[in-house]
Amino acid sequence: DYGNFGSAAAVLLQPTANGDSTNAARVILESNGTIDVAGTYYANQSGFNSNEFYFARISANGSTVEPFEYLFSSGPNADDHAQDLAIDSQGRYVVVGYHRGASGNYDFAAIRIRSDLYDVDNTFGSGGQTTIDFGDNGDDAKDVTLTPTGYIALGGQANGQAALALLDPNGN
Secondary structure (H helix, E strand, C coil), rough: CCCCCECCCCCCCCCCCCEEEEEEEEECCCCCCEEEEEEEEEECCCCCCEEEEEEECCCCCCCCEEEEEEEECCCEEEEEEEEEEEEECCCEEEEEEEEECCCCCCCEEEECCCCCCCCCCCCEEECEEEECCCCCCCCCEEEECCCCCCCEEEEEECEEEEEEEECCCCCC
């Protein structure tokens, strides 16, 4: 029964600063009624944009929103967008999308968030993050699924072509 969910059965994911905005790209309803959201946090910072992975866990009644934001690298016009998420067998959140790297190219990107939501899991990839460069400027991971053995499959596009990547349980 979701009759007590939020105000008029709706919850807004409010940005933390005036002029910023959020976007929900993927929503998962867990068996306990918790709602998990992956998307993008758009931060307008003194003349440039800084887009970050955004994750929120919302309680079943909509009263508690626990947001988490992640930026792969800092600087003007950082551009990270989360597109999908999955929950592994240990309750950690795998969030995927794209990241604009130092060369300006867009790459597949993935993070794993600890189940307590306070930080990325630093045992995942390199310091908590993984990027995959297919050698062009149009890499975008749109989907993630987890195998029963913990491998992480990413699907999306690279320069207009279907692209797949398989990560081991450690994000490599």
